[in-house]
Amino acid sequence: MSDYDVIVIGSGAGGGTLVRHLAPSGKRILLLERGDWLPREPQNWQARDVFVENRYVSDDTWYDERGTAFQPQVHYCVGGATKLYGAALYRLRKEDFGELRHHDGISPAWPIGYEDMEPYYTAAEQLYQVHGARGEDPTEPPASAPYPFPAVSHEPRIQQLSDDLAGAGHQPFHAPCGVMLAEDDMPHSACVRCATCDGFPCLVHAKSDAEVLGVRPALEHPNVTLVTNAEAVGLETDDAGTTVTGVVVDRDGVTETYRADIVVVSCGAANSAKLLLASATDAHPNGLANGSDMVGRNYMFHNSQAVLALSKEPNPTVFQKTLGLNDFYFGTDEIDYPLGNIQMVGKSSAEMYRGEKPLQTRFAPEWTLRDVAGHAVDFWLSTEDLPRLENRVSLHRDGRVTLAYTSTNDEPKKQLFHELKGLLGHLGMHRDHLMPRHAYLRNEIPVAGCAHQAGTCRFGRDPATSVLNPDCRAHEVDNLYVVDTSFFPSIGAVNPALTAMANAVRVGDHLLERLDARPRPEAAHVA
């Protein structure tokens, strides 16, 4: 008999959510996490520590396809990337589950439809306490329940932006936010609505992240064990290669092996591919579950751009990430291919400019940067990047990640920028002062900025072209599952975390049935 019923490797959006969902079953669950608890400390909310000193970024090294080393912007801690995320918790659009024709090619269909995922989106929105308003966003997919909490209100400058957009004939909406904010009862609100949310850990644990709402509640169940500082370095299989028999872990330099009936990998898209590729055997010479040669391929991370518009009026907004605009998601009257999503991003500050472009800002006086920040209105533009076989994770000769990536859909990305620029005159902003933050910040999100990484172990019905079946079980290994963003066959143009969370609940239901643990939970059937 194995030591555990289920081992989950990685405690982020996928793994943390899955463990929370499985915990009440009473099954013996082991959660292995490479990092430690993210410390709660004043530095959590200091822009200099977070953006200049990169205090919470891992010191891991990856390589690009030319073999040049770089430090990926990854976070190894309990809760994974959700500890630092902006908690914009969007559903993919219904159309994203089907095949979509883009400027640079086809975004492939998923093996399940939106209606299959819908109950789990509802469950994930409840689990992660999402605040939002249905019916404002014309591209919003149908939902079987309202958001569990009311939308986070706009501050005056963003309300003005919303009114101006509506006045110009657009349909801005309140962005779905995972913050535990009670605006009608601020004395008892966990969230204090601060300026240090997007990209920062939440000092007061009021962000709906996978540590606070996934791992911690799961650990209240005595059948759940967490081991931190435990990096899975290999998966052992039986001779036939059809069953994982052991998870080999490097725990502070000591090698240990853990065993379970079911093993779930959820290390983030790049690291999950790395683990499978590093687990090659005679039965799986190209890496575990890689008979299709698809493990590591089809890496996506959004063709994103952070842009900064200079408002004629000062912008004193504190919590800026309350507005979204999907009017160009599927194109425009003149453009018949998708452009993507526009949303606000956390309010920029002088410290962030220095952190993101240290050389360019080295000689800039503090007041100039502060002046820019005081008038900046910050947007985040996401265009879907398409899965490409050549965009892939492979193993460097030292065993670390090599990441080869060439962008796709650059033309729609440019068009989206121009659509926003064309709006500025109506929005109280200087039309010629929409900067791709290249005066101060990166003008593109480089390959190291892998926040939205996805797609290295895609799910599908055909074992020749996918790694996982529609239940997210490896086609070739009976007890191996993957539940992080690796399973995405396409990424859409909205933020990925809610989809990873919803899918983890979906796979969790499947595992509960497989373990004969209990019937499908009520939360998955909210009417």
Ligand SMILES: Cc1cc2nc3c(=O)[nH]c(=O)nc-3n(C[C@H](O)[C@H](O)[C@H](O)COP(=O)(O)OP(=O)(O)OC[C@H]3O[C@@H](n4cnc5c(N)ncnc54)[C@H](O)[C@@H]3O)c2cc1C
């Ligand atoms: C700054 C920032 C802002 C973001 N903002 C948003 C947003 O607003 N909305 C949104 O939807 N998404 C956002 N994202 C993206 C979102 O956080 C990710 O899509 C999501 O967390 C991915 O979930 P995951 O389970 O795939 O991986 P992760 O959440 O990264 O979890 C992977 C976990 O596996 C662990 N691990 C890795 N390798 C091993 C190993 N070998 N052994 C054991 N453990 C291992 C890691 O330490 C980590 O805890 C943001 C990300 C960042 C960094």
Ligand code: SF4
């Ligand atoms: S805005 Fe709320 S959830 Fe975000 S960091 Fe501040 S207190 Fe935490």
